[in-house]
Amino acid sequence: MRILLIGAGGVGAAFASIAARRDFFEQIVIADYDASRAEKAAAQDDRYAAAQVDASSQESVAALVREHGITHVMNAVDPVFNMSIFNGAYDAGADYLDMAMSLSKPHPESPYEKTGVKLGDEQFAVAGQWESAGRLALVGIGVEPGLSDVFARYAADHLFSEIDELGTRDGANLVVTDDDGNEIFAPSFSMWTTIEECLNPPVIWQDGEWHTTAPFSEPEVFDFPEGIGPVECVNVEHEEVLLMPRWVDCKRATFKYGLGDEFINILKVLNTLGLDRTEKVRVKGVEVSPRDVVAAVLPDPATVGPRMKGKTCAGLWVTGTAKDGEPRSTYLYHVVDNEQTMAEYGHQCVVWQTAINPVVALELLAKGTWSGAGVLGPEAFDAVPFLDLLTAYGSPWGQLELDTV
Numbered sequence: 001m002r003i004l005l006i007g008a009g010g011v012g013a014a015f016a017s018i019a020a021r022r023d024f025f026e027q028i029v030i031a032d033y034d035a036s037r038a039e040k041a042a043a044q045d046d047r048y049a050a051a052q053v054d055a056s057s058q059e060s061v062a063a064l065v066r067e068h069g070i071t072h073v074m075n076a077v078d079p080v081f082n083m084s085i086f087n088g089a090y091d092a093g094a095d096y097l098d099m100a101m102s103l104s105k106p107h108p109e110s111p112y113e114k115t116g117v118k119l120g121d122e123q124f125a126v127a128g129q130w131e132s133a134g135r136l137a138l139v140g141i142g143v144e145p146g147l148s149d150v151f152a153r154y155a156a157d158h159l160f161s162e163i164d165e166l167g168t169r170d171g172a173n174l175v176v177t178d179d180d181g182n183e184i185f186a187p188s189f190s191m192w193t194t195i196e197e198c199l200n201p202p203v204i205w206q207d208g209e210w211h212t213t214a215p216f217s218e219p220e221v222f223d224f225p226e227g228i229g230p231v232e233c234v235n236v237e238h239e240e241v242l243l244m245p246r247w248v249d250c251k252r253a254t255f256k257y258g259l260g261d262e263f264i265n266i267l268k269v270l271n272t273l274g275l276d277r278t279e280k281v282r283v284k285g286v287e288v289s290p291r292d293v294v295a296a297v298l299p300d301p302a303t304v305g306p307r308m309k310g311k312t313c314a315g316l317w318v319t320g321t322a323k324d325g326e327p328r329s330t331y332l333y334h335v336v337d338n339e340q341t342m343a344e345y346g347h348q349c350v351v352w353q354t355a356i357n358p359v360v361a362l363e364l365l366a367k368g369t370w371s372g373a374g375v376l377g378p379e380a381f382d383a384v385p386f387l388d389l390l391t392a393y394g395s396p397w398g399q400l401e402l403d404t405v
Contacts, residue, residue: 001025001366002069004094006055006085007076008032008041010190010302010351011099011142015076017345018352018359018393020045024366029068055081061088070094072365074358078192079103080278083122086137090126095135095365097358099142100193101239104200111201112214118203119242123375131374138361140377143314143334144170144255145239146357147378147390147397151316151332152240154383156248159330163250163320168240169331171224171231171258172312174338174350176304185266186304191295195276198259198267202235205245205253216264220256224313225400226335231258247379250320270294305348311337312349317402329402336395360389 001024005012008030016030028045031053032038042048049068054060055077061084065073073089075082075098082102089096101120108116123139130137140146148168156163176186187194201212216234223230233256241253259267270276275294280287315333322328338349345352361378364370370381378386387397 001362002071003028003074003362004061004064004068004070004072005030005074005076006032006053006061006081008034008037009076010300010347011355012076013037013041013302014345014347014352014355015074015359016041016044016048017347018356019362020048022359022363024363027068029064029070031064056084058084058088058091061085062092065089065092065094072097072362074362075099076355076358078190079196080192086123089137090130090133090135093135096137097141097361098137098139099146099354099358101139101145101242103196104203104237106201107212112212115201115203115210115212118210119237119239127375134373136365136372137375138365138372138378139375140239140243141358141361142354143357144168145243145377146354147314147334148240148316149243149378150357150381150383150386151397152244152248152250152318153379153381154387155316155318155330155332157383159322160318160320160328161323161325163248163318165252165254165317165319166240166244166248166250167253167317167319168238168255168315169222169224169233169258169317170256170312170314171222171228171233172310172350173228173231174308174310174312176299176308178307184299185262186299186307187263187301190301191298192291195267195270195291195294197237198257199271199276200237202237202255203241204235205241205250207251210242210245215267216259218254218256222256222258222317224258224315224335225331225333225398226311226313228311228313228335232260233258234264243377244379247377301348301351305338305342305346308338308348311335312353314353319404327404329404331400331402332397333400334390334395334397356390356393356395360386360393363389 042050102122105117238255
């Protein structure tokens with residue numbers, strides 16, 4: 001297996017550090033628009049090489065694939081570049097993986113009731129071409145989406161006979177401080193992507209169809225395990241809701257994220273001021289995207305690890321009927337401590353938790369444990385080998401039984 005990793009930012013660099021401890025691949029070419037960043041990530045392993053790439057150019061991606069004999073393209077950049085990388089991989093004959101799917105476009109008349117272009121629609125539209133070519137595009141294989149989707153497959157196969165709701169619930173107790181120890185606002189993940197998913201209309205799967213609701217709707221307090229505790233979670237647009245119902249029977253699918261009042265207020269202000277826009281505006285003779293500016297002035301998520309404390313939890317709350325016919329409510333989860341990932345890998349916990357899942361998936365593909373053709377989500381594969389290998393990597397998952405109402 002020869003992998004082209006596009007993106008050497010927080011998640012890409014963490015991916016490289018995790019993969020360096022495994023032996024399932026022949027080479028990883030780490031490519032970034034910033035050649036020095038790619039070189040830094042590639043310096044840690046003799047099997048790594050660095051390259052420069054324009055992720056917005058389908059031709060640039062295809063050329064790198066051909067030049068290095070790549071078999072699998074791993075997309076680790078913001079999803080605004082998904083289709084150029086996705087299409088470039090296809091053009092050059094490589095398989096493809098990403099951690100977030102092609103972008104959505106809200107319904108022009110009823111954005112908070114009806115779906116427009118949904119997350120992943122552009123990729124699923126050409127699924128037949130990938131299948132006919134005998135090629136695999138494994139989409140949404142980060143942590144969220146990704147691990148939660150693996151949990152959905154596991155719950156359907158081993159825990160439940162009938163599923164009422166697949167409810168992804170993510171929360172954390174992470175705190176970032178400045179040099180004087182004062183708590184500061186510093187997102188632990190790409191601010192560009194966070195704005196996109198939090199301000200778009202959230203999608204809900206209900207009784208056989210998708211519909212939308214208002215951002216930050218249906219707040220609920222979820223008690224997260226391993227010391228994180230209660231966190232208020234709200235509806236956010238996310239790929240799980242678009243992926244899970246394609247392969248797992250359920251009456252309802254939701255995604256709720258523990259953002260916190262401060263973060264929600266900041267996002268609302270950005271929206272009010274138009275600073276969430278991606279369309280470029282002219283400022284003193286220079287054209288810039290307001291959202292790009294916001295992302296640029298905030299701390300790079302890859303750099304906040306040394307000043308961050310706490311844990312992050314990604315998981316899936318499943319309710320329905322157990323295999324024995326009794327009501328069941330189960331939370332399948334994965335908790336990562338920032339202190340641990342910083343000490344062992346030098347990467348903060350959120351990007352590390354995102355990066356470990358595609359490494360696990362690629363190892364399963366390399367060994368032939370997972371195989372397939374077309375545009376497929378993690379739900380399309382057997383969950384047990386994935387969860388077993390995740391544990392073997394030293395990052396076990398958990399299962400918590402909750403009271404049924």
